[in-house]
Amino acid sequence: MPPRSTRPTDNLDDDDYPAYTMGRAAEMLSTSPAFLRALGENRLITPLRSEGGHRRYSRYQLRIAARARELVDQGTKIEDACRIVILEDQLEEARRINEELRAARAR
Structure with missing residues (x-):
């Protein structure tokens, strides 16, 4: 797989870059590695x-995990x-596509 960027700092703004280890991700979410x-x-994330086989999480995945944690904390x-969370994500995507189609039709 070719590198995603040419400068090391290019990944800092990438929500999909797997920057966080399992331990760090669990710490950031105040949860356990078992939860992740x-x-x-x-199949949420x-x-x-x-290269060593360790799990790495992106900021986007951590936001998804945080939403799941909110629901679990509420007793779900x-x-x-x-x-x-999967259904919420699908609904948001459908709304985005719908808005794009409406905007295209208005032009």
Whole structure:
């Protein structure tokens, strides 16, 4: 796979760059690595792997994980929280596409 950028600082603004280790991601979310593994098992987020096989998370994935954590903290089962977050994401994407289509039709 070719490098995504030419300068090391180019990745700092990339929401999809896998910059965070599992330990750091868990710390940032005030949760455990087991919680992050459970999100992966429920197919909410799929971390990339470093050359050594360690999980690496992006800022986008951490935002998704934080939303799931909010739902779990409110008493939602983790499986259900993952499904809710997936549906919320799909709804947001459908709304974005709908708005683009409306704007194109208005032109």
